[in-house]
Amino acid sequence: MNVSASDQHKQYDLLVPLFLHNRPKTVVQHCVRRWVDSENSSLNEIGQTSTSTFLLKSFSEINTSLYYEVCFENDNGMPSCQCLDWLEHHVPCKHLMTVFRNILYFNWDAIPSAYRESPYICLDVGSFPLDSEADHSTTDDIVQVTIGSSGDMYVSSLPIPPKQQFKKER
Ligand SMILES: [Zn+2]
Numbered sequence: 197m198n199v200s201a202s203d204q205h206k207q208y209d210l211l212v213p214l215f216l217h218n219r220p221k222t223v224v225q226h227c228v229r230r231w232v233d234s235e236n237s238s239l240n241e242i243g244q245t246s247t248s249t250f251l252l253k254s255f256s257e258i259n260t261s262l263y264y265e266v267c268f269e270n271d272n273g274m275p276s277c278q279c280l281d282w283l284e285h286h287v288p289c290k291h292l293m294t295v296f297r298n299i300l301y302f303n304w305d306a307i308p309s310a311y312r313e314s315p316y317i318c319l320d321v322g323s324f325p326l327d328s329e330a331d332h333s334t335t336d337d338i339v340q341v342t343i344g345s346s347g348d349m350y351v352s353s354l355p356i357p358p359k360q361q362f363k364k365e366r
Pocket of ligand 1: 264277278289290
């Protein structure tokens with residue numbers, strides 16, 4: 197049970213957007229930082245390239261010619277971003293948050309439910325590999341990376357921590 201992260205047991209700071217309520221503490225902590233980062237974003241920095249993809253200028257003040265493509269639903273039915281943060285954690289990054297903030301209807305609910313309801317983002321597994329030196333080698337058998345004909349890489353499943361970490365010692 198995620199009792200400790202429930203609305204009934206915790207008064208949320210107004211800073212925490214609604215879509216993060218009743219989520220694992222680790223997910224909330226991770227996302228709130230990105231949410232704050234996206235605070236000063238504006239519509240000017242976003243270009244819509246298709247019905248579910250947006251092109252966003254990098255937040256970097258040094259690399260001003262860098263753009264990231266944010267996709268609300270890619271070929272695998274998952275959201276995605278081209279930034280390192282998304283590729284490492286598969287938790288909404290500041291680019292996704294920027295779209296949430298600025299584009300009508302493209303909010304958390306616009307993300308495919310398969311992602312929104314995945315255990316990765318809903319369950320409070322103590323082993324959630326956030327901001328730590330995650331051992332990527334242990335996820336090799338779960339994450340399948342497919343190289344498309346165009347040379348693009350798609351991650352076809354979420355990097356769920358290895359099974360043994362879910363098991364309780366008996
Ligand atoms: Zn991103």
